[in-house]
Amino acid sequence: MLGQVITEALTIHNVLIMNLGIALGIVIGAMPGLSLTFAVTIVLTLTYGMDSLSGMYLLLGTYVGGMYGGSITAILINTPGTSNAAATVFDGYPLTQQGRAGDALRTALLSSTIGGLFSAFVLMFLAPQVAKIVLLIGSPEYFALCVFGMLAAISTAGKNKLKGLISAMLGLLLSTVGLDQIYGSQRLMFGNYRLMGGLKVSTCMLGAYALTQVLFMARDVYSQHKTGAAQKVPYVKSTLRLRDLFKYWKTLLRSSLIGTMIGAIPGTGGATSAMFCYNEARRASKNPEEFGHGALEGVVAAECGNNAVTGATLIPMLTLGIPGDSLTAIMLGALTMQGITPGSQLFNGESIWVYAIMGGLLIINLFMLLQGLLFSKGFAQISRVPKAVMVPCIIAVCCMGGFAIGNTTFEVSLLIAFGLIGYLMRRFNFPIPPLTIGLVLGELFETNLRRSLVLSGGSASIFFTRPVCLGILIFAFIFAFMNEIKQFIAFLRGKMGKKAQ
Amino acid sequence: MTKTAYKKAREDLLVMLVCTLLVAALLFYVIPTLIKVPAAALRDDSFTPRTFPYFLGIVMAICVVIGDCKAIIAFVHARQEAAKSGCLREKAPRKTLHEIIALVMPWLVYILVVLYGIGINRIGFVIPTLCMIPAVLMLIGCRKWQYYLYVYIFAAAMWAIFRFVLHVQLP
Numbered sequence: 001m002l003g004q005v006i007t008e009a010l011t012i013h014n015v016l017i018m019n020l021g022i023a024l025g026i027v028i029g030a031m032p033g034l035s036l037t038f039a040v041t042i043v044l045t046l047t048y049g050m051d052s053l054s055g056m057y058l059l060l061g062t063y064v065g066g067m068y069g070g071s072i073t074a075i076l077i078n079t080p081g082t083s084n085a086a087a088t089v090f091d092g093y094p095l096t097q098q099g100r101a102g103d104a105l106r107t108a109l110l111s112s113t114i115g116g117l118f119s120a121f122v123l124m125f126l127a128p129q130v131a132k133i134v135l136l137i138g139s140p141e142y143f144a145l146c147v148f149g150m151l152a153a154i155s156t157a158g159k160n161k162l163k164g165l166i167s168a169m170l171g172l173l174l175s176t177v178g179l180d181q182i183y184g185s186q187r188l189m190f191g192n193y194r195l196m197g198g199l200k201v202s203t204c205m206l207g208a209y210a211l212t213q214v215l216f217m218a219r220d221v222y223s224q225h226k227t228g229a230a231q232k233v234p235y236v237k238s239t240l241r242l243r244d245l246f247k248y249w250k251t252l253l254r255s256s257l258i259g260t261m262i263g264a265i266p267g268t269g270g271a272t273s274a275m276f277c278y279n280e281a282r283r284a285s286k287n288p289e290e291f292g293h294g295a296l297e298g299v300v301a302a303e304c305g306n307n308a309v310t311g312a313t314l315i316p317m318l319t320l321g322i323p324g325d326s327l328t329a330i331m332l333g334a335l336t337m338q339g340i341t342p343g344s345q346l347f348n349g350e351s352i353w354v355y356a357i358m359g360g361l362l363i364i365n366l367f368m369l370l371q372g373l374l375f376s377k378g379f380a381q382i383s384r385v386p387k388a389v390m391v392p393c394i395i396a397v398c399c400m401g402g403f404a405i406g407n408t409t410f411e412v413s414l415l416i417a418f419g420l421i422g423y424l425m426r427r428f429n430f431p432i433p434p435l436t437i438g439l440v441l442g443e444l445f446e447t448n449l450r451r452s453l454v455l456s457g458g459s460a461s462i463f464f465t466r467p468v469c470l471g472i473l474i475f476a477f478i479f480a481f482m483n484e485i486k487q488f489i490a491f492l493r494g495k496m497g498k499k500a501q
Numbered sequence: 502m503t504k505t506a507y508k509k510a511r512e513d514l515l516v517m518l519v520c521t522l523l524v525a526a527l528l529f530y531v532i533p534t535l536i537k538v539p540a541a542a543l544r545d546d547s548f549t550p551r552t553f554p555y556f557l558g559i560v561m562a563i564c565v566v567i568g569d570c571k572a573i574i575a576f577v578h579a580r581q582e583a584a585k586s587g588c589l590r591e592k593a594p595r596k597t598l599h600e601i602i603a604l605v606m607p608w609l610v611y612i613l614v615v616l617y618g619i620g621i622n623r624i625g626f627v628i629p630t631l632c633m634i635p636a637v638l639m640l641i642g643c644r645k646w647q648y649y650l651y652v653y654i655f656a657a658a659m660w661a662i663f664r665f666v667l668h669v670q671l672p
Contacts, residue, residue, distance in 0.1 A: 046667065169564070182550075
């Protein structure tokens with residue numbers, strides 16, 4: 001099988017696609033203000049003429065490259081290209097100020113590669129085991145896992161959990177558009193036959209993320225026109241050797257482990273992981289006072305931590321079909337469009353597709369290293385691309401991509417409508433990720449809810465009498481509402497304390 | 502408590518009230534009108550095509566009611582605080598034309614995107630794209646002619662990629 005996987009993954013076409021994805025990811029990731037989700041959504045438009053494997057390689061390349069790309073501007077101009085690189089700024093920029101920008105960039109590149117490789121290995125070994133367990137669970141447990149996925153998405157809303165919940169419900173509701181699976185009756189179609197097959201998730205995401213981004217960017221460009229000046233990029237060549245980096249092998253290992261664990265949990269992501277790894281590295285360091293003043297170890301921890309989530313986030317997506325965050329939701333949407341249904345059946349040995357994906361992720365990380373070593377100076381100049389140029393470019397690409405999704409101009413209209421929905425949601429602080437995850441999970445959610453209720457004769461007690469299902473539900477609620485529970489306990493303690501006094 | 506916090510609380514309240522209206526419309530008009538339940542489903546099944554949307558609608562209704570209560574409390578609190586500090590009587594400084602245009606800029610660009618979409622629907626990609634690019638660039642205040650050229654080159658390249666590499670027959 002290994003030989004088959006290598007022949008499948010390492011064709012000239014796939015190698016080119018992987019490298020294109022990595023380059024696009026680094027370029028978009030390095031542009032301040034453009035998120036990783038945006039990068040993957042835009043690149044999604046290019047996958048429709050491709051076979052599923054090449055399409056996934058392009059998306060994975062963008063994902064991995066974008067995760068690293070965000071660190072370039074974080075290090076050079078004190079502005080994280082993506083939120084995942086927020087922790088890299090703490091030590092990356094002070095290193096640039098000390099004239100060691102090249103060292104910081106190379107450290108970020110090498111640490112990202114090590115974290116990414118570690119995560120890809122974990123994915124290869126863990127995913128098949130998880131898939132075996134998935135075969136043993138029934139519809140109520142699957143439903144509970146969907147609830148977990150939804151609650152995890154809602155938990156990313158921070159203080160806006162109520163708005164997150166509304167957003168998630170809206171996503172689930174939009175997933176019901178089309179013909180009912182059992183009775184074939186029309187649902188929320190407004191008499192439009194083009195909606196019979198439901199809303200295309202990719203179109204909705206393109207509108208909600210990319211077009212919305214353009215609207216905000218246009219405002220920023222207009223506002224900054226009179227004050228904005230192009231920043232110079234202080235690139236300096238690296239003198240760092242590999243052995244200088246391996247002095248921090250404990251930090252690399254710790255951050256890889258933490259990043260992988262965090263990545264496997266739905267609702268987390270690179271930003272959380274990087275921050276967590278950075279804090280852990282500072283706590284465990286012999287010289288914690290150096291952190292924040294240009295410690296290479298800080299860059300190692302943050303970058304290794306954020307790239308270590310890349311493989312792990314694919315575990316729930318490939319084995320359960322449940323996206324952990326908006327990025328994997330986009331990938332899942334792309335897979336669904338290609339006719340591939342993620343789940344344990346992918347691991348039954350009949351097809352090498354899933355193994356080619358996992359092997360591909362390893363290769364992508366190695367190509368990222370190569371591109372970073374060869375073109376780091378060029379990538380460093382990306383932050384100088386004027387935003388004004390990007391606005392009409394993104395509008396044109398969105399509309400072309402929207403058309404490509406369904407080969408009809410109706411998709412372009414849908415994309416524009418979702419652009420407005422996304423804009424209003426962002427403007428009024430409704431988080432978008434729960435909406436998109438709801439859209440992706442909707443069908444699975446309803447199908448398993450329906451099956452479970454049929455099994456139980458219409459009684460909801462089935463979700464509370466099966467121990468595994470109940471366990472997942474309890475864990476999901478605790479996980480999502482941890483802060484609220486803590487606040488409530490503190491409030492109770494405060495009251496008890498007052499009474500005792 | 503500043504006037505900004507008061508304005509924020511007022512905006513939140515308005516948003517939640519609009520959400521309440523939308524959820525009410527969903528529960529009492531959209532779902533009953535746009536989801537027909539076949540007789541067989543009514544007779545034999547407890548899970549009809551309306552069950553799941555209704556379930557979601559009810560959860561949303563609970564959320565917006567809680568949201569309304571929270572927003573009303575926050576608004577009343579913010580108003581009291583603002584009245585106490587006297588900032589309600591203060592006149593806000595007049596916004597410059599540049600600031601006003603910046604505020605409505607997303608809407609102006611969105612209108613252009615809608616027109617672009619209509620153009621694509623009626624006459625295909627090429628002519629609307631040729632018109633959209635200078636319109637957007639001019640609107641956002643871009644004066645450098647080189648930028649116009651870069652965007653045209655990029656758009657042409659993307660068109661070629663979709664048309665000849667991805668084999669998408671753009672209209």
